[in-house]
Each structure stands twice: as C-alpha cells, then as structure tokens.
Amino acid sequence: MGEADPGFDRRRVERAVREILDAMGIEGLDETPGRVAEAYAHLFRGLREDPLRHLEVSFDEGARDLVLMRDIPFVSNCEHHLLPMIGRAGAAYLPEGKVLGFSEFVRVVEGYAARPQLQERLTAQVADALHGGMGSRGSLVVVEAEHTCMAATGAWRPGARAVTSAARGVFGEDPALRAEVTALLSTGP
Numbered sequence: 001m002g003e004a005d006p007g008f009d010r011r012r013v014e015r016a017v018r019e020i021l022d023a024m025g026i027e028g029l030d031e032t033p034g035r036v037a038e039a040y041a042h043l044f045r046g047l048r049e050d051p052l053r054h055l056e057v058s059f060d061e062g063a064r065d066l067v068l069m070r071d072i073p074f075v076s077n078c079e080h081h082l083l084p085m086i087g088r089a090g091a092a093y094l095p096e097g098k099v100l101g102f103s104e105f106v107r108v109v110e111g112y113a114a115r116p117q118l119q120e121r122l123t124a125q126v127a128d129a130l131h132g133g134m135g136s137r138g139s140l141v142v143v144e145a146e147h148t149c150m151a152a153t154g155a156w157r158p159g160a161r162a163v164t165s166a167a168r169g170v171f172g173e174d175p176a177l178r179a180e181v182t183a184l185l186s187t188g189p
C-alpha cells in the first residue's frame with residue numbers, strides 16, 4: 001500500500017480532495033488532502049486483493065462439525081456515498097473435511113469490507129467464499145452495521161443498525177439448522 005501501490009494514485013487523490021475543499025470554500029487545511037489520501041489507501045486496500053487467497057490457508061482435518069466465529073468488527077464504506085458503515089459480522093460453515101484458520105475468517109471479512117460496498121453484497125461475498133470458495137457443505141453469514149451515510153437524507157440515528165443474512169448450501173435447504181445457527185451468530189445486546 002501507500003506510495004508504492006501501483007493501483008492507488010496518491011497524488012491524484014490528494015489533488016481531488018484539495019479540489020473538493022476549494023469547491024466548498026474551505027481554505028487552509030493544508031495537511032488534510034494528504035491525510036484523506038492516506039485514509040483512502042487503507043480503507044480501499046481490498047480493491048487490490050482477492051480475499052479468496054486467505055482460503056488457501058486451510059487444514060484438512062476430516063472435520064464435519066460446525067465452525068463459527070462471531071463479533072468480527074469491520075469498517076467498510078458504502079459505494080453510494082463513500083461514507084463509513086461500521087459493524088460486526090458473524091460467519092459459520094459446515095466443513096467438508098477442510099477447515100479454515102480462525103484468523104483467516106477475519107481476513108476474508110476485512111478483505112471484502114475494504115472496498116466501496118453494499119452491506120448485502122458484503123454478506124453474500126463472505127457466504128460465497130465460505131461455501132463455494134472453500135468447498136464447505138454450507139455457510140451462514142450475519143452482518144450488522146450502522147450506516148453513517150443515512151445522514152445524507154437526514155435519516156441517520158446513532159445506534160440504528162441494518163442486519164443482513166446470507167445462507168448457502170445446507171443452511172439454505174434446512175430452515176431449522178439455519179435458525180439454530182443464526183441464534184449462535186446473533187451478537188448479544
């Protein structure tokens with residue numbers, strides 16, 4: 001990332017931010033364009049990576065029983081306004097032998113979050129990665145996030161969260177299983 005990243009033209013982003021500030025009649029803030037470019041380089045780093053590569057760090061354990069991780073915090077940015085959506089993701093899968101390292105769960109979520117996103121797409125991408133991507137029997141993903149871009153329509157209320165869920169494979173076919181694991185994924189109060 002940063003200066004050496006060929007997919008991210010830092011100087012151009014800085015110039016564009018300067019232009020936005022000028023267009024709003026904001027003078028000074030000389031350091032701000034550079035800082036915003038730095039932040040964008042980090043927030044959108046996922047555009048230059050394929051999160052599926054994290055699935056290569058998996059172990060063949062002959063496992064068949066449920067694997068689940070919840071309360072994975074993430075920061076993403078909505079593609080409509082480029083404003084933060086901040087939330088937590090929970091993800092579960094039923095292995096077909098192969099299991100994923102726990103830190104890879106986090107990296108898959110972060111990799112898809114670090115792009116201009118829609119919460120619905122983020123949820124679906126993580127579910128697809130944990131089912132088709134890694135060859136599991138099924139996956140279930142629940143994402144909760146606060147969307148600061150709702151401020152653009154005056155509708156933002158701190159604490160109001162959108163919840164999305166995606167089920168693949170056996171979780172899509174078995175409502176009782178889906179309900180049981182959704183309860184496990186639900187983040188507490």
Ligand SMILES: [Zn+2]
Binds near residue numbers: 078079149150
């Ligand atoms: Zn938005």
